Amino acid sequence: MQGITLIGFMGAGKTTVGKLLSKSTGMNHIDFDDKIVEEIGMTIQEYFDLYGEDAFREKETTVLKKYIDHGFVISTGGGIVMRPENRELLKQMKPVVYLETAPEVFIPRLKNDHTTVRPLVVSKSPEEIKQVFEPRISFYKESASMIVSTDQRTPEEITEEILTRLKQR
Template sequence: MILIGFMGSGKTTVGRILAEKLAIPQFDLDEKLVENLEMSISEYFALHGENAFRQKESELLAKYSHAQAVISTGGGIVLREENRKLLKNRKDVIFLSTDTNELISRLQNDKKNIRPLAQDKTPEEIQALLEGRLPFYEESASVIIETKNKTPEEIAEEILFQKNEIYEEVNK
């Protein structure tokens, strides 16, 4: 199962809950990138640029996409066509769709995660970034989960319900 969505949409948090409920590993691609790069994403961006970062991200998606695990992707995973193709060929790609105002609030209040593409951006710039990616999220997802006014636990439960529906349909 692969979780996609904009930065701050809850992919990591919901992914951890799902992995625990399903008793399978959870791979957070951003965490794996930091491990592999031996530096923060912000540092890598500053040294090598976004294109080099996206290449590393694509390599990790390809590596982990076949694992029996919950995979939480970075918010920009859908920007590369090769990633969208990989995602579209799966029946278990979940887009966590989150209200723009809620995303902006989360990003502005998150002191733990430094997001190079959101840092020093106005709410209008973040909204424009989200709107530019929205068609790619929708194109890549098998299931869209609206997260507004839901706890991570409620989102995970909805995904599990959807997962059962998907597998029942596939096995008919």
């Protein structure tokens, strides 16, 4: 297996599942948000405030190109699918697993997560967060080679399903 790339909206569990997959497969885990923070030398919120979303998306593309086909478990940022170039790169990175999560599940997670600042949803209402999410759904599905529902499931159950489905390929 050349690696596993996880995509999905903020609060879908990409980092948590990524760490579990890393443990199960022995592949190193890379969290794109952490890598980007490392490269830019500031928080994502600070970068957004100074340079805007377009500059951040460009940085995501740079990181994506750096780690394509290197045998890592990769947890991408929730908006990586927003650039057409990124979607094309993701299609080359089999398997790409979309952690499909309903707003009713991820919105409470986002509201209760005080460890990460998420510039596109900070101080937004649930309805506004859904407006950020909905245009991305088709991009997630277009980019994924596997879709796994996370609703009402533990990270361990999700990880087991991914590993089982990968073995069946």
